[in-house]
Amino acid sequence: MSNKTQEFGASHHLIRYLTLRQIQVFEAVARYSSFTKAAEALHLTQPTVSTQIKSFQESLDVPLYEQIGRNIYLTDVGEEVAYSCRQVIDVLSNLEMKLNDFKGMRKGRLRIAVVTTAKYFLPLALGEFSKNYPDIELSFTVCNRETILSRIEENLDDLYIMGQKPPSSLDAVVIPFAPNPLVFIAHRDHPLVGEKNISLKRIADEPVLMREVGSGIRSAVEERFHNQGLVINERLTLEGTETIKHAVFGGLGISVVPKHSLYIEGVEGPLAILDVEGFPLAKELNIVYPTGKSLSILSTEFLEFLLEKGAEYFQTNNT
Template sequence: MLKHATLHQLKVFEEVARSGSFTKAAEEMFLSQPTVSQQIKQLTKAVGIPLFEQIGKRIYLTDAGKEVLSVCKDISEKMSQLEMTLADLKGLKQGNLRLAVITTAKYFVPRLLGQFRHRYPGIKIALQVTNRKQVLDRLSENVDDLYILGQPPEGLDINLRPILENALVAIAPSDHPLAGEKNIPLQRLAQEPFIIREAGSGTRMAVEQFFAENRVEMNVEMEIGSNEAIKHAIVGGLGISVLSRHVLALEGTKGPLTILDVEGFPIQRHWYIVYPSTKQLSVVASTFLEYLLNEGKQMIAKIDLELTQS
């Protein structure tokens, strides 16, 4: 009966079928030829019909042998996957997670990581927070497990998953003349001095695209490469800006900054989690991805609700 066949016999059979020779199979597997012959004999007995036929000095697979070989390949693939999964599972409580995120994501990613780390306290997390260009450089070099971006990259062979909404809002000082007004015309907003992110920023790209689509030109006063610096510049009366609503996650809108009610706003975007399409995610990375797609959304929704009610 086939159930009496062993994995070792199947491996020997697969090697003989691959090499087309008992002698070559023995050499590849560091076995003696009699041992290989004995393993094939036992497997043939378990199957009940011949697996090879010899014509001249060469051996060929029978129809039954071809069927057994197909199953052997499936088993070999499953065993390889199992070994990888078991190795990752053994390291799940002691594993590593490497993330690279753009600077704006720092306002919510640590909170997501906190809950994830609480659930898996043995996992060591390396979080790289940098600008979009450097995140894309790290992505192209496959430095990290996962990457979080607000503007999908182009020209890269990647897996791209939207994980969270990312609303861009108009932010002004709380004592700004437009604060409290409803449905402010976009043309009116454009008259204000704008403080924008640096060239290459995903936020800037989205804002410029929005104004271009509406055929409205911004009055750009200043360019600053930091959300925190922009917030301080707004408080200092240097202008207004359009940023992710998440930049107000800690202070809310009861502090020195407020969100203006502008027609067409918020600009609806998403946060994306990205990784190379050829990358085999570890169990740790897969677990974190699943966590983001489920519980992470609930946490961010809670943060957004806090902002809208503040």
């Protein structure tokens, strides 16, 4: 056997012994951290998934995961392999979209992950966009900033929408998108409603409902109080803007939410915006994706759609 033939065999071991099905199955197991959920998502039996994963790991000859009870935990190598599997799947998905486009078919997969702030307008934008792509497969994930950053690192989605820009240590493309002012709210019967230019020191005496650790809104509020040398009188920590709004309505305290999240209640609703010094906090939403990521045809078109028309949905929902 020639040296060139030996080199080919060594460098193409994975091509010879791995299958696309194994790559798809392992990516699903890594994404769901579960054989059962991966089987359900791929419409396979759990024994089939287990067999595919066993063959996949034997071909790579490295430990990819640990199983403790029913939970799957990827090893460091497993994380790297899962990332590469997603890249392979993305390339093939993009190819499929190109082929469908040549055939006059408008199909594909679009995966979007957003912070809770964006969940109020993005469904409207997705609904309008999908009118031209009725057969596309949509994935829409809502989570806090910390989870978004993890999803970016793991390359789980096509595009991300978040408030605060990602840290410089995360190599990503950041496109400013729309204003996202943060306001203090209280029950409409609260004594502070109607007062002008309420000092932050006065607000510090009020019980405040805070978002969970990892939330961009929490970080922004904490920074504002810290800069004024004040301590937040935190009464409760709650997940999600809607939970916060219900708690404020229940009289448990005041809180900070995105202004546009109040559009359903309207200006005469049960919640009122407080006139607090330094507020609204001037924040913005950003469209983010990893630097070097090869955007699919569909995600590129959705990005262009958002930049052209998406902010209109956002502005419409501001009160």
